[in-house]
Amino acid sequence: MAHSHAHAGPTGPSAPRTRAVLAAALVPALLATLIGLWALWPDASDVPDRVPVVAEGSRFVDVTVTGPADPATGSIPVELESGEASTMQSPGPTIPLEEGDRIIALDLSEVAQAVDPLVFMDFQRELPLGLLAGAYALVVLLVARWRGLAAMAGLALAFVVLLGFTLPALLAGEAALPVALVTASLVMFVTLYLAHGLSARTSAALLGTLAGLALTAGIGAWAAGAAQLTGATSEAAQYLPMSAPGADLRGIALCGLVLAGMGVLNDVTITQASAVWELREVAPDAPRSVLFARAMRIGRDHIASTVYTIAFAYVGAALPLLLAVWLIDQSPVAALSSGEIAEEVVRTLVGSIGLVLAIPITTAIAALAVPGPVRERAAGPAPDPVAPVLSAAP
Incomplete structure (x- = not known):
């Protein structure tokens, strides 16, 4: 080469x-x-075909936690991206939520009747992960x-x-x-x-x-x-x-x-x-x-x-x-x-x-x-x- x-x-x-x-x-x-x-x-x-993430009729939505859980029902108040207020089922004590947390929720309002139409799925991590990846790329470029x-x-x-x-x-x-x-x-x-x-x-x-x-x-x-x-x-x-x-x-x-x-x-x-x-x-x-x-x-x-x-x-x-x-x-x-x-x-x-x-x-x-x-050396070790x-x- x-x-x-x-x-x-x-x-x-x-x-x-x-x-x-x-x-x-x-x-x-x-x-x-x-x-x-x-x-x-x-x-x-x-x-093999890829498996659908959600059942037919349900969909993922981005929401923001707007307050603490209701102590009686466990419902968590959230706000949709459209500004509409709704409620989400509590994920339990292992996943504590605070006001302002950005969440990915599953909307089941069209497929099931429930007190809380939304179900917690995960946190929204795109922004922090994107910032971390950008910082990594910047550091690598500056040094290498x-x-x-x-x-x-x-x-x-x-x-x-x-x-x-x-x-x-x-x-x-x-x-x-x-x-x-x-x-x-x-x-x-x-x-x-x-x-x-x-x-x-x-x-x-x-x-x-x-x-x-x-x-x-x-x-x-x-x-x-x-x-x-x-x-x-x-x-x-x-x-x-x-x-x-x-x-x-x-x-x-x-x-x-x-x-x-x-x-x-x-x-x-x-x-x-x-x-x-x-x-x-x-x-x-x-x-x-x-x-x-x-x-x-x-x-x-x-x-x-x-x-x-x-x-x-x-x-x-x-x-x-x-x-x-x-x-x-x-x-x-x-x-x-x-x-x-x-x-x-x-x-x-x-x-x-x-x-x-x-x-x-x-x-x-x-x-x-x-x-x-x-x-090469002329002579001697x-x-x-x-x-x-x-x-x-x-």
Whole structure:
């Protein structure tokens, strides 16, 4: 893969032979991805129809709470967007409402006679979510500038792939593991080159990412079978077979396992490839073996931090479930090996194994792909040119 720009300093572009080898490895992977996309693309007739959100005759309306609930009936006064006053059934003590809250309610006035024609469904969150997304985009643009914009564009294209191919294919009953691999490979090809440029550095990171994805998929397939994951532990998963009879819940769990590790895997492979190139910048005469050894020191630190990053990301997302499990009088081993928690444990462990193995693979590929030493030492053992730089670092 050719450089889109020349690196400043002594590094220079990678050798033409190196770029040819990277292309020879990545072009077949891209072709296999595109062929898989074509072969697994679901027929429209196989994708189940979408289920209506509301029953015929009812509709969603936006309302604003105008006062406290009536203590006798529990009715909550609200105001429709038209300014008309109405009442809504109280959602109960677990969802406290205050005056001024903006609510999405279900209007049943045309299908049922009730004291309160409106039923609470959810809060209106479009405005705060939109402001948060805008703040995120602004921060990314201010800090990362055009590269941040390219990364957000890659993220948008990744969701296009997910919504346009992955979800319909799984609902249509296509083989879940190939769908996961095609999705992850296509997303990585698009997002990495879009965000980081068409260069040997990016190609080395992409090769390491694809290797990590293959390892994650293989280990995950074994782990899902050995741990007898059913994929039917959540309420949403149990609902799927009624609307999508062709969906394979166990396969969907395996697909989720592969996709869950994709983002963190991409992070570490890009970091390792960049570390090798930056070390070459500060040590233009260093042998490739030295670059590999020094970059692996960075990789080990990354592994150490990522191990608990992944674990605590799950803890934060599943905190209510963990609290419910803690209240049950059983041993920790029994709790971790049951139902939904076992799926998350397998997902975390498999993703972490793939991530850890991808670091030395990517570092080795990057050390081979980075431009070679500027000159060989004329005689005598070559001193370690990187050690003074790294020893001066805190």
